Amino acid sequence: MTAQPAPVAETGYPWPIETARLDNGLRVVVSEDHTAPVVGVNLWYDVGSRHEPAGQTGFAHLFEHLMFEGSAHVAKTEHMRYVQGAGGNLNATTNPDRTNYFETLPAEHLELALWLEADRMGGLVPALTQETLDNQREVVKNERRQRYDNVPYGDAWLRLLPLLYPPGHPYHHATIGSMEDLNAASLETFQAFHAQYYAPNNAVLTVAGDVTAAEVFALAEKYFGAIEAVPVTAAPHGHLSGPATAPVQETVVGNVPAPRVYLSHRTHPFGTAGYDAMTVLATVLGSGRGSRLYQRLADGARIAQPDYIGSYGVDLAHAPAPLIVTATAKDGVDIGTLTAGVAEVLDSMATEPVTAAELDRAKALLTTSWWRQVSTVAGRADTLSRYATQFGDPGAAAYRLPQWLAVTADDIADAARTLNPESRVTLTYLPEGDDK
Amino acid sequence: MTLVATRPDPGDARPYTFPGIQRLSVAGGEVVAAHMPGQLLATATLLLDAGAAYETIGREGTAAVLAKSLEEGTATRDSAAYALALEGLGAELSTSVDWEAFRTGVSVPVGLLPRAVALLAEATRTPRLDPADVERVRDDEATALRMDWAQPGPQADAALRVSLFEPGERYGRPLHGDPESMAAVTVEDVTAFHEAYLKRPGVLLVAGDLEKLDLRELGEAAFAGTSGAPLPVEGPLDVPLSPARRLILVDRPGSVQSTLRLGHRAPERAHPGYVPITLAATVLGGAFTSRLNHLIREVRGYTYGIRADFAMSRRFGRFGVSSSVQTAVTAPALTDTVGEITRTQQDGVTEEELAVARTWRAGSLSVDMQTPGSIAGALATLVIHGLPDDYYATLRRQLLETTVEQVSAAAAEHLHPEALTLVVEGDAAAIRDELVAAKLGELL
Numbered sequence: 001m002t003a004q005p006a007p008v009a010e011t012g013y014p015w016p017i018e019t020a021r022l023d024n025g026l027r028v029v030v031s032e033d034h035t036a037p038v039v040g041v042n043l044w045y046d047v048g049s050r051h052e053p054a055g056q057t058g059f060a061h062l063f064e065h066l067m068f069e070g071s072a073h074v075a076k077t078e079h080m081r082y083v084q085g086a087g088g089n090l091n092a093t094t095n096p097d098r099t100n101y102f103e104t105l106p107a108e109h110l111e112l113a114l115w116l117e118a119d120r121m122g123g124l125v126p127a128l129t130q131e132t133l134d135n136q137r138e139v140v141k142n143e144r145r146q147r148y149d150n151v152p153y154g155d156a157w158l159r160l161l162p163l164l165y166p167p168g169h170p171y172h173h174a175t176i177g178s179m180e181d182l183n184a185a186s187l188e189t190f191q192a193f194h195a196q197y198y199a200p201n202n203a204v205l206t207v208a209g210d211v212t213a214a215e216v217f218a219l220a221e222k223y224f225g226a227i228e229a230v231p232v233t234a235a236p237h238g239h240l241s242g243p244a245t246a247p248v249q250e251t252v253v254g255n256v257p258a259p260r261v262y263l264s265h266r267t268h269p270f271g272t273a274g275y276d277a278m279t280v281l282a283t284v285l286g287s288g289r290g291s292r293l294y295q296r297l298a299d300g301a302r303i304a305q306p307d308y309i310g311s312y313g314v315d316l317a318h319a320p321a322p323l324i325v326t327a328t329a330k331d332g333v334d335i336g337t338l339t340a341g342v343a344e345v346l347d348s349m350a351t352e353p354v355t356a357a358e359l360d361r362a363k364a365l366l367t368t369s370w371w372r373q374v375s376t377v378a379g380r381a382d383t384l385s386r387y388a389t390q391f392g393d394p395g396a397a398a399y400r401l402p403q404w405l406a407v408t409a410d411d412i413a414d415a416a417r418t419l420n421p422e423s424r425v426t427l428t429y430l431p432e433g434d435d436k
Numbered sequence: 437m438t439l440v441a442t443r444p445d446p447g448d449a450r451p452y453t454f455p456g457i458q459r460l461s462v463a464g465g466e467v468v469a470a471h472m473p474g475q476l477l478a479t480a481t482l483l484l485d486a487g488a489a490y491e492t493i494g495r496e497g498t499a500a501v502l503a504k505s506l507e508e509g510t511a512t513r514d515s516a517a518y519a520l521a522l523e524g525l526g527a528e529l530s531t532s533v534d535w536e537a538f539r540t541g542v543s544v545p546v547g548l549l550p551r552a553v554a555l556l557a558e559a560t561r562t563p564r565l566d567p568a569d570v571e572r573v574r575d576d577e578a579t580a581l582r583m584d585w586a587q588p589g590p591q592a593d594a595a596l597r598v599s600l601f602e603p604g605e606r607y608g609r610p611l612h613g614d615p616e617s618m619a620a621v622t623v624e625d626v627t628a629f630h631e632a633y634l635k636r637p638g639v640l641l642v643a644g645d646l647e648k649l650d651l652r653e654l655g656e657a658a659f660a661g662t663s664g665a666p667l668p669v670e671g672p673l674d675v676p677l678s679p680a681r682r683l684i685l686v687d688r689p690g691s692v693q694s695t696l697r698l699g700h701r702a703p704e705r706a707h708p709g710y711v712p713i714t715l716a717a718t719v720l721g722g723a724f725t726s727r728l729n730h731l732i733r734e735v736r737g738y739t740y741g742i743r744a745d746f747a748m749s750r751r752f753g754r755f756g757v758s759s760s761v762q763t764a765v766t767a768p769a770l771t772d773t774v775g776e777i778t779r780t781q782q783d784g785v786t787e788e789e790l791a792v793a794r795t796w797r798a799g800s801l802s803v804d805m806q807t808p809g810s811i812a813g814a815l816a817t818l819v820i821h822g823l824p825d826d827y828y829a830t831l832r833r834q835l836l837e838t839t840v841e842q843v844s845a846a847a848a849e850h851l852h853p854e855a856l857t858l859v860v861e862g863d864a865a866a867i868r869d870e871l872v873a874a875k876l877g878e879l880l
Contacts, residue, residue: 072441087800137737145740372807
């Protein structure tokens with residue numbers, strides 16, 4: 001048998017998609033696939049840290065924790081026990097844009113998942129106590145310590161956001177929030193938070209896997225149908241009048257093992273042609289050993305550590321999303337040399353045309369990563385929830401991969417010309433003693 | 437508003453099946469493949485008997501340097517050309533080293549797998565290993581390990597590990613070495629390791645839509661130019677236990693959390709008690725609803741998470757607990773943790789807890805094994821531990837049928853709270869006195 005050529009992707013989503021909307025506004029998406037006896041259940045609530053007003057940073061994420069602590073008919077800790085007891089796994093995440101809740105279970109337990117999700121959508125507030133809030137506040141503060149404060153470079157994302165987005169912008173503050181705001185969180189605030197955002201007309205429910213659409217629609221009606229819609233408050237707007245007009249720099253001196261630099265720009269919102277070009281650009285620039293950054297700085301000039309070099313976009317949809325380029329110095333390389341080297345490679349994206357080989361490599365990597373993302377029922381359900389929530393159509397998921405594959409070298413050059421040093425954020429970490 | 441008040445019963449259970457396994461001897465090696473019809477991606481993993489256990493003491497990290505050096509050019513192309521060829525297929529070479537195996541693997545759209553396996557074999561069998569490249573990779577790896585060791589965790593892991601083995605035992609040293617041993621690796625260590633262990637055929641694991649793949653073609657590419665017989669498999673080690681609890685404090689000045697690592701030795705993976713032992717650990721610290729997570733996270737609010745498990749490899753195992761707790765509660769968190777281990781060892785588990793552990797572990801076999809990558813990993817477990825092709829169906833049945841008495845007996849026999857080593861990596865000045873006063877063990 002001879003090798004076959006790389007498949008030309010006409011669609012990034014070759015599974016069926018069926019949709020329905022309950023009278024209360026809940027959008028239900030089903031994608032059948034009977035190859036494995038499992039089912040992925042996923043809910044996107046259109047609420048994230050971008051909705052948080054000043055003084056309430058971290059509330060959307062803390063709220064996510066409270067959603068696992070019991071509801072009208074589910075006692076504290078039973079949520080986890082029921083799902084794991086059914087053989088499933090579960091989690092939730094919060095980012096600036098949204099909060100998602102998801103579980104994968106053996107297919108015969110679909111109804112359990114829908115019952116649990118409906119109970120905490122429609123019945124969280126009666127079960128929410130001060131004791132639960134106090135306990136989860138401590139858990140979240142420990143999460144902040146473990147993931148951001150106690151790790152070298154762990155707070156880079158927390159520092160980049162306020163440098164990229166002006167005060168008052170929904171992306172200005174990080175999702176984890178500040179210790180001060182978390183300490184000030186009151187029970188009434190969270191009850192109001194639930195009433196405002198955890199409504200069927202502010203959510204998308206997706207089920208992927210060994211189910212039928214008719215079965216899911218009937219069960220969705222049974223469990224979610226009685227939950228009442230509420231008027232949805234518009235999110236704070238994320239409009240920005242063009243790119244930043246002045247470079248910004250911040251230097252952190254601390255307990256880090258080597259100098260590191262992050263260069264970052266606001267680009268375009270996720271889902272736009274401009275951001276698709278930026279995604280391919282980031283892959284050409286900084287993904288894999290064949291990328292420009294690796295070839296020129298890790299392999300060529302050998303000024304950067306090979307394991308800590310790369311570039312990526314952060315897929316945010318409600319304002320121009322960040323592109324982040326990072327490198328860490330090899331022993332004996334100073335931060336000036338490193339930063340100049342990274343900037344030179346970044347700038348080369350505008351001045352040196354991307355070759356066919358570079359472009360093909362990037363598209364092949366993106367193709368594999370796309371198929372990996374949709375290789376599980378959980379990945380598929382999350383993807384469909386995203387496109388239904390952010391673009392009004394789960395079927396739009398099918399276009400992302402073809403749109404990446406349609407990006408040309410000229411598109412990348414155009415995108416790269418917007419990444420000029422005048423709009424650049426530079427965040428630098430230096431080990432203590434290197435700050436002279 | 438009327439929510440449904442009662443928890444629904446499950447529907448009819450779908451039958452459990454593990455993908456059909458095909459085995460093929462070809463070109464001196466063996467192909468073990470799992471059929472996943474309709475899968476768009478396929479995975480191939482070359483599983484070689486070349487684990488870190490074969491490394492020389494003081495040169496731990498040799499296999500890791502070799503793994504990274506494989507992509508620094510081959511007999512036929514330089515590193516840039518190799519990267520472009522492989523990444524041009526959408527593949528990246530994944531490498532991993534554990535105690536018993538050295539793995540190289542690729543995942544690509546199924547039609548590209550033959551070309552990706554040819555490139556995988558090219559790097560694995562005929563790497564250039566230019567001395568200047570190997571030395572540079574060694575230096576980069578040492579730097580990367582120093583970066584890693586600047587994070588909380590690796591130093592505590594190493595302190596626990598060294599306390600569980602005799603001086604001079606390879607297993608008492610970190611799996612991937614420490615920054616010093618990595619820096620001491622020589623070009624000769626690396627080339628000798630390659631010569632001794634990576635030129636034997638080994639086993640090619642394939643997971644994907646086998647109707648679109650020719651296993652013979654893949655095997656011939658993977659085993660071309662290889663020779664040598666499989667190495668003898670050494671038997672399991674005994675399970676030595678410390679006569680008393682010990683406390684080791686690793687100073688991390690200014691740390692806002694204390695990293696906890698508790699452990700003692702345990703049996704090997706193929707031990708007949710594997711299923712009840714695993715279920716006991718699940719009740720104690722495996723599930724989110726476990727005893728430890730419930731008490732330390734949900735009741736006390738000391739931590740973001742805590743877990744306990746038995747890590748079991750071919751020749752030995754270890755029971756371990758890991759967590760990070762805020763500095764001020766280090767001593768009470770340790771006291772509570774040792775208390776839950778002791779309670780589990782003495783009083784066993786309840787039917788209610790075990791019911792969750794059983795169905796969770798059994799269900800996970802379906803939930804966690806959807807992708808070619810995860811199925812290839814499952815095939816590796818079969819090969820490394822000599823398990824039969826129907827192993828996963830049998831395991832599922834055993835998980836569901838094991839009784840409270842069996843699991844409580846396993847907890848009583850295999851948990852040893854009095855023999856624990858307790859490692860605390862944190863701000864010693866802030867916690868030392870309180871730890872000593874808590875009398876949890878002799879401070880070493």
